[in-house]
Amino acid sequence: MIFVGIDVGGTSSRCVAVDTAGKVLARGGGPGSNVHRHGIPEAAQRAVTLVRRTLAGAGSADGPVHAAVCTAGLDTEETARTFAAVLRDLAPEVVWRLENDAVAAWKGAFGAGESGVVAICGTGAVAFARHDGRQARAGGWGAALGDEGSGYDMGRRALLALLRHQDGMGPATSLREPVLNHLGLSRTESIIDHVHFHMQPSHVAALAPLVLGQAGEGDEVAVSVVDGVARSLAGMVAAAARTVRGNEEREIPFSLAGGVSGDEYFAGRVRRHCADPALLTPWHRPEAPPVVGAVYLAMEAAGTFSAVDLTQDHVDRYQTCN
Amino acid sequence: MIFVGIDVGGTSSRCVAVDTAGKVLARGGGPGSNVHRHGIPEAAQRAVTLVRRTLAGAGSADGPVHAAVCTAGLDTEETARTFAAVLRDLAPEVVWRLENDAVAAWKGAFGAGESGVVAICGTGAVAFARHDGRQARAGGWGAALGDEGSGYDMGRRALLALLRHQDGMGPATSLREPVLNHLGLSRTESIIDHVHFHMQPSHVAALAPLVLGQAGEGDEVAVSVVDGVARSLAGMVAAAARTVRGNEEREIPFSLAGGVSGDEYFAGRVRRHCADPALLTPWHRPEAPPVVGAVYLAMEAAGTFSAVDLTQDHVDRYQTCN
Numbered sequence: 001m002i003f004v005g006i007d008v009g010g011t012s013s014r015c016v017a018v019d020t021a022g023k024v025l026a027r028g029g030g031p032g033s034n035v036h037r038h039g040i041p042e043a044a045q046r047a048v049t050l051v052r053r054t055l056a057g058a059g060s061a062d063g064p065v066h067a068a069v070c071t072a073g074l075d076t077e078e079t080a081r082t083f084a085a086v087l088r089d090l091a092p093e094v095v096w097r098l099e100n101d102a103v104a105a106w107k108g109a110f111g112a113g114e115s116g117v118v119a120i121c122g123t124g125a126v127a128f129a130r131h132d133g134r135q136a137r138a139g140g141w142g143a144a145l146g147d148e149g150s151g152y153d154m155g156r157r158a159l160l161a162l163l164r165h166q167d168g169m170g171p172a173t174s175l176r177e178p179v180l181n182h183l184g185l186s187r188t189e190s191i192i193d194h195v196h197f198h199m200q201p202s203h204v205a206a207l208a209p210l211v212l213g214q215a216g217e218g219d220e221v222a223v224s225v226v227d228g229v230a231r232s233l234a235g236m237v238a239a240a241a242r243t244v245r246g247n248e249e250r251e252i253p254f255s256l257a258g259g260v261s262g263d264e265y266f267a268g269r270v271r272r273h274c275a276d277p278a279l280l281t282p283w284h285r286p287e288a289p290p291v292v293g294a295v296y297l298a299m300e301a302a303g304t305f306s307a308v309d310l311t312q313d314h315v316d317r318y319q320t321c322n
Numbered sequence: 323m324i325f326v327g328i329d330v331g332g333t334s335s336r337c338v339a340v341d342t343a344g345k346v347l348a349r350g351g352g353p354g355s356n357v358h359r360h361g362i363p364e365a366a367q368r369a370v371t372l373v374r375r376t377l378a379g380a381g382s383a384d385g386p387v388h389a390a391v392c393t394a395g396l397d398t399e400e401t402a403r404t405f406a407a408v409l410r411d412l413a414p415e416v417v418w419r420l421e422n423d424a425v426a427a428w429k430g431a432f433g434a435g436e437s438g439v440v441a442i443c444g445t446g447a448v449a450f451a452r453h454d455g456r457q458a459r460a461g462g463w464g465a466a467l468g469d470e471g472s473g474y475d476m477g478r479r480a481l482l483a484l485l486r487h488q489d490g491m492g493p494a495t496s497l498r499e500p501v502l503n504h505l506g507l508s509r510t511e512s513i514i515d516h517v518h519f520h521m522q523p524s525h526v527a528a529l530a531p532l533v534l535g536q537a538g539e540g541d542e543v544a545v546s547v548v549d550g551v552a553r554s555l556a557g558m559v560a561a562a563a564r565t566v567r568g569n570e571e572r573e574i575p576f577s578l579a580g581g582v583s584g585d586e587y588f589a590g591r592v593r594r595h596c597a598d599p600a601l602l603t604p605w606h607r608p609e610a611p612p613v614v615g616a617v618y619l620a621m622e623a624a625g626t627f628s629a630v631d632l633t634q635d636h637v638d639r640y641q642t643c644n
Contacts, residue, residue: 159467
């Protein structure tokens with residue numbers, strides 16, 4: 001058997017194929033996808049292409065292929081059912097499992113654990129908690145609703161800060177030059193046309209590294225943008241933990257995933273907002289990246305995933321897939 | 323000569339044709355338009371169709387037609403130039419003037435006045451000020467950037483409030499039932515798919531009357547949504563006034579336009595936020611609606627607009643165009 005994990009992000013996607021022993025056979029990467037923006041048929045086609053290209057790199061391997069596609073924007077049963085049917089149509093030779101990307105991030109972060117909250121901050125953002133058989137999510141509302149706590153949110157807030165200053169509603173910021181340079185614009189007011197005519201949410205999220213850079217340099221507007229996003233993400237962690245915990249007072253560890261969370265400065269701000277002892281959410285270093293979580297989900301679906309798979313050596317090899 | 327004013331909103335457009343004496347020859351209405359969403363060719367086509375249909379209803383009239391198209395999202399010289407060229411191509415028999423819709427709202431609100439700020443709150447929002455030969459705008463950043471202070475902003479905040487409650491991040495609200503009914507949904511979580519798959523910004527803005535209704539009934543979440551939007555709009559008024567006033571301490575009257583501003587409860591909240599004596603922005607009842615402001619702009623372009631056109635009788639007749 002081959003197990004394939006696919007972590008579909010808003011900006012890029014990652015894929016890992018392993019054999020029954022957990023040996024990594026091949027890795028692949030491709031463009032991101034979003035059900036809401038690209039539609040189900042296109043999103044499914046991209047997943048299938050990525051899996052087939054990765055498997056082609058895996059050489060010959062025996063037995064059926066179990067693949068878990070973990071993607072953002074999978075919010076309703078109906079969408080998931082339609083998506084799964086299209087995947088089966090496009091590639092009936094694969095046994096498909098379909099999940100929200102938050103589930104892959106959880107599985108990667110906590111592995112065989114039973115209690116935890118993971119918050120993803122990449123192009124989009126979502127928090128997902130499991131505890132005592134219950135599960136809950138918070139946020140993950142997509143770009144059209146502002147996607148608070150995400151890289152998109154960070155980029156959007158930065159653009160708004162430039163426009164606010166331009167219109168006399170906010171302070172100057174050293175974000176102006178790097179952001180305008182990045183967009184190839186010479187005037188702040190051109191941002192409005194540029195955003196509406198040329199920028200997808202992933203392009204807005206691509207501004208996040210610039211914002212983090214200026215925040216690191218001490219620009220007050222950038223610091224406030226980063227802190228606002230970190231606070232939103234921490235709010236989602238707290239809400240998801242509260243929902244699964246109910247009236248219990250047991251600790252639920254929290255972890256982070258996603259491209260923006262990979263930034264140490266940002267992760268530090270989120271951890272600071274979650275450090276309130278009343279929240280009972282101690283920091284948990286993620287065991288493996290979401291794409292490995294997706295591999296675990298494919299194994300689980302085939303009935304072969306167990307704590308045994310999570311030896312440290314195993315995890316170390318997976319880590320390089322991030 | 324015939325003067326035609328076209329006020330293009332995000333949800334609907336209005337058109338009025340008058341003769342040289344200012345007598346209303348015909349009125350028309352049509353779908354809204356937005357340069358950013360529909361593109362320049364479609365936006366120009368909609369304006370031409372509306373003007374031709376309105377003129378057909380005006381019967382025979384002599385002389386050239388001067389038309390002022392006033393539309394949101396006209397943010398750069400380049401876009402305005404392209405748009406004007408397409409209008410001339412499509413209908414060379416008309417003398418076209420192209421303006422941001424904020425200018426028509428200003429002209430309607432202040433007529434022959436020389437100093438004032440107008441804030442529009444319809445599908446979108448923008449503030450525009452003129453004072454002592456200077457002019458400035460604030461806001462008007464479009465749906466992709468959240469369009470703070472607008473009907474879209476009001477609808478979006480309402481949807482977020484439902485999702486926040488659903489995810490354990492905010493209080494319950496009586497908005498839930500009317501909003502879900504309006505959208506034809508039975509579950510709060512279906513909002514995410516619905517917004518991304520089916521809702522244009524104008525559909526989100528169409529939730530504003532529901533929000534205003536629940537705020538009027540005292541629902542705390544709705545009150546806070548309405549107040550947040552009103553505060554944003556007042557902030558835009560203050561910024562535009564500050565920019566044109568510089569270091570002067572002269573009063574600059576402010577006025578409101580746009581569908582949402584027509585709601586007395588909302589207008590009252592905005593006026594309250596602008597009532598700070600330090601802002602020096604006393605309330606000014608608008609003299610005529612934006613579509614009449616657009617007629618004035620068409621007259622002005624033809625060199626025939628003067629304070630003489632603004633007799634009270636004249637204005638009263640125009641008022642019914644709102």
